[in-house]
Amino acid sequence: MTALSVKKTACAAAFTVLALALSYFEGFIPLSYIIPFPGIKLGLANIAVMAACFYLGIAYAIGVSLCRIFIGFLLFGSVTSLWFSFCGGIFALAGLWLYTAFLKNTNGIIGSSVLCAALHSTGQCLACSAIYGYYVMLTYLPYLLLFSAATGTVIGFIVWRLISLKIYQG
């Protein structure tokens, strides 16, 4: 990890804004009408976090994700939503770190995206369990995991397209 670069920091800020805009935009997609299951979402904000990871590195991705969670909470969140998205975000970042540290040579972007989505679901389920009780993990998580395998693939493809564009050159 090199020292903090101004160019990278500015780019990370842009990615944070992109992540916030995407998570706001996600609210307009009436996914719950198609799949009537609470808690299911596409995870569009993860596009920006993953792009930040591939363009700038994992350290900047962590910054982008944490800033997005906190600013998102200030703009349109509640205390419960901060707790939920923080738990999900930390788990997703752990997945991203796992990918950059160990799985980079054996796995592609779809793999890392599915891993992030699955861990994000697990993290949110754990956060949910702390409030509702641990049986939530057994009844709710399987559906979320199956769905995150699907959304992870879609998001992974979008991230791959975004990286192919080479919008940032260090």
Added chain:
Amino acid sequence: MKNAGSKLFRAGDLIICFAVVAIAVLLFVLPFTKSGSSVLAVSVGGSTQRYELGQDREFVLENNGIMLNVKIEAGEASVVLSTCPDKVCVRTGKISAKGQIIVCAPADIAIWIESGEEDGYDGVIG
């Protein structure tokens, strides 16, 4: 960490996808193997006995000259008949969640669910 060498799909991704789906299926199956673990505790005059709540059965408890007919059916326990004039235990109805209790004070008999799933919350305000 740069974009060099980052491919869309590699063989290892199949393993991740497969693992995620496998864990999901495993969690689907797991609750069914755990569902018989609720235990009904029966205390008659101070001595406690335990019964599996998953097994349907009917038995009679007797103490202080009062007879109670206890029934376990479909994971729920209830006192169906009592010779006690109060009938508080019969009117308590069926119990199935952890912590619920039926008491007959004149007979010094208590029946409660000792382990198993807790009763869920009515709601949580966000």
